[in-house]
Amino acid sequence: MSAARHVAVIGAGPAGLSAAHAALAAGARVTLVDSAEQPGGQYHRMLPAAYAAEHPERLHHDWPAFERRRRRVLAHPRCTWLPDSAVWMLEPPAPEPAGPPRVHLLCGGPADGSGRARRTLDADAVVLAVGAHDRVLPFPGWDLPGVFTAGAAQALAKGERVVVGDRVVVAGTGPFLLPVAASLLEAGSRVLEVLEAAGPATLARGWGRRPWELVPHTGKAGELAGYVALLARHRVRYRLGRTVVEARGEGRVEEVVTARLRPDWSVVPGSARTVPVDAVCVGHGFSPQLELPLAAGCVLRGEVAGGPPGAFVRVDDDQRTSVPGVFAAGEITGIAGAPAARAEGAVAGWAAAGGDPAARPLRALRRSRDAGRAFAERLARAHPVGAAWSGWLRAETVVCRCEGTDYGALCAAVTDRAGSAARVTKLTTRAGLGPCQGRVCGPTVAELTARLAGAPPDGEPHEGLPPAGPHRRPVAQPIRLGELAAPSAPTDERESSHE
Structure with a gap:
């Protein structure tokens, strides 16, 4: 390993922060980039510094470990922290892809702000840890004000202490509905009910298959028990095999129609009922953010059986992608939760920094990573989206x-x-x-x-063009014409923002 090796980490959630921590431990210089004001991602979304929160740990799991890792990374002399910075393009090296792409940044403000500066970043290795966003299926009325994605509602509750409504229904599928409901309750909303679209038989088949494989995830049992206790304390009903199929209201949501579902997600006739609400939060899993991996030229692998349509980034045992010098970790390689993302990030950061491949800690990290991948497959089977x-x-x-x-x-x-x-x-x-x-x-x-x-989701390929897809775009993030026309300069590490 060499102190001169430079690793750029894109994304500062659980995977990205762990990647930066491991790369620093391996002796590399690290530039950590994120669009948010502080590290943490959605899982550890922090209140703005101006709030001066006395007990931020009340909103988070694994807070002590996260706080130690965050402080060590941001205070490290070899770490450059670039908050409020968006990667709008990855430029592959020319003429042949022989190394990591050049990273094009917009620094110094939020995505919808003005006056951002264009910067470029050249590194010996790039770790992509850009995460995922909510997958939401449309239904009549989902465009009404007061209908939120589950992730957006949680972000407002955790990151701003803003409640989306006084009477809220949380619906969709997947374990993420539970922390969303918990965040809303902690922020002051009244959650009427949590609706899990998967029925008891589907859940039993998914979670009950080879139960001994759940042993590495016993920590999640305690987390689940905490959510169950919180819902019970607030008398929140948790219903299986039911979801929101319509939202109604004049000018904003005023009521939702919920219905029981068959295993294929068709509605059971006569099961509809109306619930008065002023907000509804829906989430049907997650879609990986593949714009940057595709821009870098990374090869994707097929979807997990029963999972969302699309694909994830293909990586090897060291989290290397098909592009030399580019590594991937977290949700873009598979939706497996924060512990698996941290393990993947640590493996990716260590390998990107040129760390010893035989280092003893890697064994435990790889075991945790592999257990997380198995958990991701189980999660997809237990909470599939029905075709109907x-x-x-x-x-x-x-x-x-x-x-x-x-x-x-x-x-x-x-x-x-x-x-x-x-x-x-x-x-x-x-x-x-x-x-x-x-x-x-x-x-x-x-x-x-x-x-x-009756065609494949990506359509038929056309000569001279890559397959069409929702994530394939040369400009990964919105950029103003004025920003595009402005000159770009190499990133100055003295511009780094530390605590």
Whole structure:
């Protein structure tokens, strides 16, 4: 290992922070980049420094370990911390990809701010730990004010202490619904009920298969018990096999329609009931943020059985991707939770820094990482998204909220073979052309279009063009024309922001 080796870590959540910590321990210089003001990601989303919170640990699990790691990384003399910085492009080396790409940054402000400075970053290795975002399936009324993604509601509760409503229903599928409900309760909301779409039989098959494999995850049992106790204390109902299939209201959500679901997620006739609310939080798993891995040229692997449509970054035993000098860790390699992300990040950071591949701590990290991957497969089997969910949709149901594209327009666009091509559908319906550039609706539109047209989700390849997909874009993050026209300069490590 060499102190001269420079590792750039993109993302400062559990995976990225662990990668930076391990790379520093291996003797490398580290530049840690994140779009947030402080490290932690969604899992350890921190209150703004101006809040001067006396007990931030009340909102988090594993807080002492996170706080120690955060302080060690940010205070390390070989660490450059770049908060409020977005990676808008990765530029592969020319003429042949022989090393990691050049990282193009916008520094010094939030994504919707102005006056950000363009910077470039060249490193000996790049660790991508950019995480995932909520996957939300559309339903009638989901575009009403007061309908939140589960992640957004949790971010407001944990990061701002803002409650999304006084009477809230949390619905969708997956264990993430529990910490979301807990965050809302801690912030002061009244959670009426938590609706898990998976039924008892599906959950039993997913979690009960080879139960001895759950032994490495006994810590999660205590976390689950804590959530159960909190829900019981607040008298929050937890229902299986039921979800929100419609939101109603004049100007904002006022009530939701919930219904029982069959295993394929079709609605059981006669099971609908109406619940008055002023907010609803929905989440149907997560979609990995693949813009930067694809921009770097990383090869993807197929989806986990029963998991969300799409793919994850393919990595080897040291978290190396198919691109020389590029490593990946966390949710972009598989949705397995924070402990697995930390283990992956540590392995990636150590290898990226040129650490000893035979180091003893790596054995335990790899075991934890492998256990996390097995947990991810179990999670996908226990909480699959049923294929019949599209039966909730009506012709007027919005599927792209940015552009207001409805399901009827999508159906009309794929009635002929030419219109069913992914790029043609995007142009004719405008789905995915709005401010989010398909980050929310892209996977759903691709799935619906493929189902309607009877074609693969990525469509048929065209000569000279890569396969169409919601994550493939040369500009990974929004950038103003003025920022694009401004000159770029190498990153000055003296600009680093420490505590």
